[in-house]
Amino acid sequence: MNTITRRTLLKQAIMASGTLLLPRAVTATTKQQHMKEPTNFHAIVIGGSYAGMSAAMALGRSVRNVLIIDAGKPCNRQTPHSHNFLTQDGSTPAAIGAVARAQVLAYPTVQWVQGTAASAVPTAAGYAVTTQEGHTYTCRKLILATGIADTMPAIPGFADCWGISAIHCPYCHGYEYRGQPTGIWASGERAMHLATLVANLTPHITLFTNGPENLSADKLAALQRSNIAVETASITEIQHNKGYMQAVTLANGKRITIQALYAALPFTQHSTIPHALGCTLTEYGHIQTDAFQKTSMPGVYACGDCASPMRAVAAAVATGNLAGAMANKELVDEDFGT
Numbered sequence: 001m002n003t004i005t006r007r008t009l010l011k012q013a014i015m016a017s018g019t020l021l022l023p024r025a026v027t028a029t030t031k032q033q034h035m036k037e038p039t040n041f042h043a044i045v046i047g048g049s050y051a052g053m054s055a056a057m058a059l060g061r062s063v064r065n066v067l068i069i070d071a072g073k074p075c076n077r078q079t080p081h082s083h084n085f086l087t088q089d090g091s092t093p094a095a096i097g098a099v100a101r102a103q104v105l106a107y108p109t110v111q112w113v114q115g116t117a118a119s120a121v122p123t124a125a126g127y128a129v130t131t132q133e134g135h136t137y138t139c140r141k142l143i144l145a146t147g148i149a150d151t152m153p154a155i156p157g158f159a160d161c162w163g164i165s166a167i168h169c170p171y172c173h174g175y176e177y178r179g180q181p182t183g184i185w186a187s188g189e190r191a192m193h194l195a196t197l198v199a200n201l202t203p204h205i206t207l208f209t210n211g212p213e214n215l216s217a218d219k220l221a222a223l224q225r226s227n228i229a230v231e232t233a234s235i236t237e238i239q240h241n242k243g244y245m246q247a248v249t250l251a252n253g254k255r256i257t258i259q260a261l262y263a264a265l266p267f268t269q270h271s272t273i274p275h276a277l278g279c280t281l282t283e284y285g286h287i288q289t290d291a292f293q294k295t296s297m298p299g300v301y302a303c304g305d306c307a308s309p310m311r312a313v314a315a316a317v318a319t320g321n322l323a324g325a326m327a328n329k330e331l332v333d334e335d336f337g338t
């Protein structure tokens with residue numbers, strides 16, 4: 001079966017399902033129709049980046065009417081190249097998003113609204129989502145794929161380097177800086193975790209603990225054995241050229257040449273909706289889900305960075321796919337009364 005034939009079949013299935021299969025509460029909408037508000041969907045996905053689009057694809061391919069609401073601010077947008085995601089290694093984040101969007105929106109059951117979801121409230125049938133632009137949409141299942149917002153430190157130069165040479169993850173960007181003079185900006189267990197991973201990639205490491213190391217004598221000795229220098233003075237400035245790091249200056253005046261700096265930044269949920277809905281968060285601040293991406297709120301699923309410390313495009317796509325499939329399964333079970 002070629003792609004065109006499959007698309008044609010899909011469209012026929014949607015037309016049939018609009019009159020025969022869909023629950024009466026759901027308004028069938030296609031891209032050709034003008035959206036009249038409020039519009040009812042099987043599922044609304046808030047956040048249309050990798051996790052959200054993956055969820056929408058699973059739902060769209062299950063002939064579910066899905067609305068994606070997206071504000072267009074993925075967390076990796078400043079990184080020049082995304083790595084470690086099969087078939088897209090080295091692509092720009094925007095290019096990966098564009099291919100995904102074209103493929104997801106090829107399903108006529110999937111709608112896209114550019115905007116910001118301001119609130120989501122429970123209704124008798126599911127949830128009502130209102131955007132900042134003042135539009136309200138309703139659904140039976142809600143998928144949160146809103147990501148997280150990194151809190152930039154007040155170090156001159158840091159924000160300019162974020163995603164370019166100030167990096168969050170050795171798997172995403174460590175290979176590109178292998179063998180280079182590299183910093184790790186962390187203390188305690190986090191510092192140890194990163195140091196062990198990065199030591200595999202470069203022998204030139206300085207650990208910047210920004211105050212006390214918070215490490216046992218054994219761990220400090222282990223760092224010393226691996227020739228990892230430790231600096232406790234705060235970083236006061238980062239020198240860089242268009243985001244590519246050259247050196248850091250410390251509060252004691254020392255200047256240390258590095259080309260990359262690993263940093264685990266504090267973060268907040270990108271959207272206030274998970275909190276407002278009453279979704280339970282983990283101790284680290286992610287939305288708590290079960291093994292099927294279900295949150296503590298009925299009919300609400302969460303996927304991607306907002307719900308997981310495994311911060312990678314592949315992980316976001318995987319959890320999004322699962323959330324979409326599980327939301328569909330819940331719809332199926334409700335409709336069958338099982």
Ligand SMILES: Cc1cc2nc3c(=O)[nH]c(=O)nc-3n(C[C@H](O)[C@H](O)[C@H](O)COP(=O)(O)OP(=O)(O)OC[C@H]3O[C@@H](n4cnc5c(N)ncnc54)[C@H](O)[C@@H]3O)c2cc1C
Nearest residue numbers: 047049051071073074075076083117147163304305312313
């Ligand atoms: C600087 C940086 C570089 C990275 N590099 C890599 C890499 O090389 N390889 C890799 O695998 N991973 C990388 N990652 C991790 C990867 O980018 C994330 O894991 C991935 O983007 C998570 O996808 P997501 O869909 O969960 O969230 P995001 O991609 O952050 O997208 C969330 C989306 O939700 C939208 N949104 C939020 N709130 C609302 C709202 N209320 N209404 C509407 N829309 C909303 C946002 O605007 C955004 O479009 C990087 C991360 C960072 C920060």
